[in-house]
Amino acid sequence: MNYPTEKFFGELEQVHAFYGEMPTGVSVTETGRIFINFPEWGDDVKATVAEIVDGELVAYPSQELNTFDPENPEKGFLSVQSIVADGEGTLWVLDTAAPNFDVPVKGGAKLVAVDLESNTIRKVYTFSNDVVLDSTYLNDVRIDLRRGSEGVAYITDSSITGPGALIVVDLGTGDAFRILDGTHSTSVDPDFVPKVEGEILMNREADGSTSPWQVAADGIAISPDGKTLFFSPLSSRHLYSIDTDLIFDKDIEDEELEKHVKDWGEKGASDGMITAADGTIYAGDYENNSIRVINTDGSMETLTHDPRILWPDTLSIGPDEYLYFNANQLQRQAGFHKGEDLREKPYSLFRIFIGKGPAKVK
Structure with a gap:
């Protein structure tokens, strides 16, 4: 007898299969180069940043x-969580310096600008102790080269033990500051209960003890004109935004900024997000093996729903007008399953055609 089954849709292509360590980030440059990063989460990480060259992973830049x-924590990469090619010749590398979500190594948390033509580091931005806290986990970054003398970077602090926040970096001066620190929009939703592959996602220790797994501000995206910044806690289904002009308005105190945050409603629980040239936002939906679409009018739909989309992490849009994303089975890690690692290799880099290029940053 034939029974009805769940409907899956969307034409996915596997771009790369990972048989080693678990990837999180992916970024495709304006010339089609593909970069991947691997945080230090317990796997044997050979290089925390790599480029896919002729089907092989090559440490990048070296x-x-x-x-x-x-002894020189600002120089080498320790545990990179995110990489973003800005479409203007630079790969931005965000080093948490916090393997396994530990306290960041002093001086090691940094944003690094790598020149894609010479494949050399152009500039390193480090942070003061009042910006990167002991609880900080630098997660994702977006760049706007139109503001200030050299542009700004917006970074999410997806802490699991302290306040969530957004970190703003002036790329000209290197000055950085926290905004929306511990506010509702950057914090864990206390009513959120994540359900992935049919069960509640929580920390499950080998001794049988359990605890909630709660992650603050994570996914981030910026509108094509740089005027609106979108963000979402990982432990939430809501999408939030703030007008970027307000961030730099000296007449608005930081504690007043939350009043200007817009709640777009539920989009599904996401890890990564990305914006296309027309302002459409694409976001993972890790509870439903899907990629979601947030249209500029606020309406939402599902782009693809596929059983292979096992935890869609970072998203990137290439010059070929494909949406790229890693499916890395994060929810199957040992910490969620009493010490048993349930991940099945390979992890996958997928792509799906969307017919839109990436949003510009300049």
């Missing part, structure tokens, strides 16, 4: 720069 030196 193996030397993927070797961390505790």
Whole structure:
């Protein structure tokens, strides 16, 4: 007898299969180069930033720069969580310096600008102790080169033990500051109960003890004109935004900023997000093995729903007008299953045609 089954849709292509460590970030440059990052979460990470070259992973910019030196924490990469090609010749590398979500190594948390033509580091931005806290986990970054002398970077602090926040970096001066620190929009939704692959996602220790797994501000996206910044806690289904002009308005105190945050409603629970050239936002939906679409009028729909989309992490739009994303089975890690690692290799880099290019940053 034939029974009705769940409907899956969307034409996915596997771009790369990962048989080693677990990836999180992916970014496709304006010339079609593909970069991947691998945070230090317990796997044997050979290089925390790599480029896919002829189907192989090559340490980027070099193996030397993927070797961390505790004596010079600002120089080498330790545990990179996000990489973003800005479409203007730079790969931005966000180093948490916090393997396994530990306290960041002093001086090691940094945003690094890598020149894609020379494949060399152009500038390193480090943070003061009042910006990167002991609880901070730098997660994702978006760039706007139109504001200030050299542009700004917006970074999410997706802490699991402290306040969530957005971190703003002046790329000209290197000055950085926190906004929406511990506010509702950057914090864990206390009523949110994530359900993935039919069960509640929570920390489950080998001894049988359990605790909630709660992650603050994570996904971030910026409108094509740089005027609106979108963000979402990982432990929430809501999409929020703030007008970027308000962030830099000296007449608005930081504690007043939350009043200007817009709640767009439920989009599904997301890890990564990305904006297309026409302002459409694409977001993962890790509870439903899907990629969601948030249209500029606020309406939402599902782009693809596929059983292979096992935790869609970072998203990137290439010059070929494909949406790229990693499916890395984050929910199957040992910490959620009494010490048993349920991940099945390979992890996958997928793409799906959307017919739109990436939003510009300049």
